[in-house]
Amino acid sequence: MTDKLWGGRFTAKAAEWVDQFGASISFDQQMAAEDLEGSLAHVAMLGKQGIIPQADAAAITAGLHTLQAKLAAGELKFTVANEDIHLNMESLLTKEIGPVAGKLHTARSRNDQVATDFHLWLKHRLPELLKALTNLQTVLVEKAEQHAGTIMPGYTHLQHAQPITYGHYLLAYFEMFQRDYERFSFNQQHTDMLPLGAAALAGTTFPIDREAVAKTLGFSSVYHNSLDAVSDRDFALEFLSNAAILMQHLSRLAEELILWCTYEFNYVEMADSFATGSSIMPQKKNADFAELTRGKTGRVYGALMGLLTTMKALPLAYNKDMQEDKEPVFDAYTTILGSVHIFAGMLESLTVHETRMHDATTNDFSNATELADYLATKGVPFRQAHAIVGELVLKGIKTHTTLQEMPLPELQAAAPQIEADVYAELSSEAAVNRRTSLGGTAVTNVIKEVARAKECLADR
Numbered sequence: 001m002t003d004k005l006w007g008g009r010f011t012a013k014a015a016e017w018v019d020q021f022g023a024s025i026s027f028d029q030q031m032a033a034e035d036l037e038g039s040l041a042h043v044a045m046l047g048k049q050g051i052i053p054q055a056d057a058a059a060i061t062a063g064l065h066t067l068q069a070k071l072a073a074g075e076l077k078f079t080v081a082n083e084d085i086h087l088n089m090e091s092l093l094t095k096e097i098g099p100v101a102g103k104l105h106t107a108r109s110r111n112d113q114v115a116t117d118f119h120l121w122l123k124h125r126l127p128e129l130l131k132a133l134t135n136l137q138t139v140l141v142e143k144a145e146q147h148a149g150t151i152m153p154g155y156t157h158l159q160h161a162q163p164i165t166y167g168h169y170l171l172a173y174f175e176m177f178q179r180d181y182e183r184f185s186f187n188q189q190h191t192d193m194l195p196l197g198a199a200a201l202a203g204t205t206f207p208i209d210r211e212a213v214a215k216t217l218g219f220s221s222v223y224h225n226s227l228d229a230v231s232d233r234d235f236a237l238e239f240l241s242n243a244a245i246l247m248q249h250l251s252r253l254a255e256e257l258i259l260w261c262t263y264e265f266n267y268v269e270m271a272d273s274f275a276t277g278s279s280i281m282p283q284k285k286n287a288d289f290a291e292l293t294r295g296k297t298g299r300v301y302g303a304l305m306g307l308l309t310t311m312k313a314l315p316l317a318y319n320k321d322m323q324e325d326k327e328p329v330f331d332a333y334t335t336i337l338g339s340v341h342i343f344a345g346m347l348e349s350l351t352v353h354e355t356r357m358h359d360a361t362t363n364d365f366s367n368a369t370e371l372a373d374y375l376a377t378k379g380v381p382f383r384q385a386h387a388i389v390g391e392l393v394l395k396g397i398k399t400h401t402t403l404q405e406m407p408l409p410e411l412q413a414a415a416p417q418i419e420a421d422v423y424a425e426l427s428s429e430a431a432v433n434r435r436t437s438l439g440g441t442a443v444t445n446v447i448k449e450v451a452r453a454k455e456c457l458a459d460r
Contacts, residue, residue: 016080022320023080025088027327032071032078034120035085038113038196040064041216043104051206052103060104063097085117086110107206108199111230111318115195118326120217122239122333123191126184129337133181133246134460136344137174141453143347144170148446151428152267152357153366162369163361163428166352168441171449176249178456183242190235194219198229201317231317233307236329240304243332247297250339254290257346261287267357271349274342289346293339300335303328361428363402365393370431371403371422378417388415 014022040061047057067089070076082088087110093101144167154164194217197203197210203226210222223229260267270287278284310324361367368389375385389403392414396402403411404426411418424430436442 019083020080023083024323024326025078025080025082025084027330028085028114028117029078029088030330031085031117031121031326032076032089033068034117034124035089035113036064036068036071037120038116038217039089039104041213042108042196044216045209045213046103046106048212049207049209051106051208056100056103059097059100060093063093063101066096067092084110084114086113107204107208108196109201109230111200112195112198115198115230115232116217118329119191119193119195119219119235122235122329123188123218125333126188126191126239129333129340130181130184132337132340132344133177133184134457136340136347137177137181137453138457139344139348140170140174140177141450141457143167143350144174144446144453145450147352147354148450149443150352150354150357151361151432153360153364154441160360160364160366162366163431164441165432165443165446166354166357167443167446167450170347171446171453173249173253174453177246180242180246180249183245184239187235187238187242190238192220193235194222195229195232198223198226201230202226227317231314231319231322233311233322233325236325237304237307237311239329240300240307240332243300243336244297244304246336247293247300247339250343251294251297253343254287254294257290257350258287258294261285267353267360269351269353270346271351274346274349289342293342296335296339300332303332358428361431362404365396365403367403367426367428367431368393370425370434374422374425375415375417380415380417385415 043052043057043060043064046052047054067076076092078085078088079091082091090101090105093104146167147170148165148167150166151163152166152169153160154162154169194210194214196213196217197208214220214222223232257268257270259265261270270285270290272285274287274289275285276288277286306328307325310321314321371392372382372385372389375388376382380388392403392406392411396406404423408418408420408422411422425434433442433444436445439445
């Protein structure tokens, strides 16, 4: 027989390097607190149900509290020989209180135990992530309110399209992060389910009370199928999917900030605390933290694809493959939480070059649609108006003249319907403020949307 807690039917001992390959304690020790929390709820139920004597339940409870104190003090030492956090804790508990510790594992398996630990781990951390997202959204709303009337170029295909406001731009990301917030909020629903009591895969013959354990641990529901309980990792996949979408949003924002910090754009400047320099070029100020977030997006995408692939075609119920479920979630959580905090600080301290942004809309042809719309209001079919303005733009490009710089006779030669009032229509301010349709960039709209966003945040 081997010295493993499960080694009764084994006669040979694995080599140390084999044990190391199979062990998960290097990462699942992150669930140590949750493992103890789950065990305390389980033993309380065992005692209450008369499955083990109350005296034994009390001894086990005292031992678990001792381990909690030692864990908090950093005094627990885990070993690869005990494979995972569960066997490590059972071994440590046995050292504290003796063989009675073995009664703790009555009516449970490591299969439902690890699932419970994993649920608890994510259940405890989702609120922290939601709090961080709220903080980021708050910064966006504050800045959007400050820059409700700050005019900048809007882009499609990374080409000047039409003037918008920086406040309107920031609120676009508020909406993206709002959807992220809602997705992670829903993720809580499937995380807030108790697997414990499913045992290995088929339930148990002992008269357990799963609802009581769920109440003790703060779960709102229990799994109703033992096979599903130990084999489900949908909650983890949902988390990683949500994390990947969140990182996509952050990466898009990062890309724009990186571009806008360049000499060519010069729309914004990073605070020194969110930038780095060069070891050889003294003039450099690099948006490294935005770049890092952009780079870490691939890391989170990889975590999602890794777990999706791990779970693909796994037969019911538990399989050792599922040991690979936790590391990507642990890493993705750390990555996205840090990235959200970074962006909140980065946007809060960002210097916005308002004049530069505005000037970029006056030396281009982003008001071409205004002239086409103007002609449409004069009765010219829009397609014809589009062609007329296109020819004027071509002429302006060749002569280095913007539409608003062209003399009235020249404009009228292209379209007799144009009158002197056209110049007021061609200003960036007019282009912005005429777009009052719901969701448009008009300053009045931005102010209304800021108020709506504040109400949304206040409801939390």
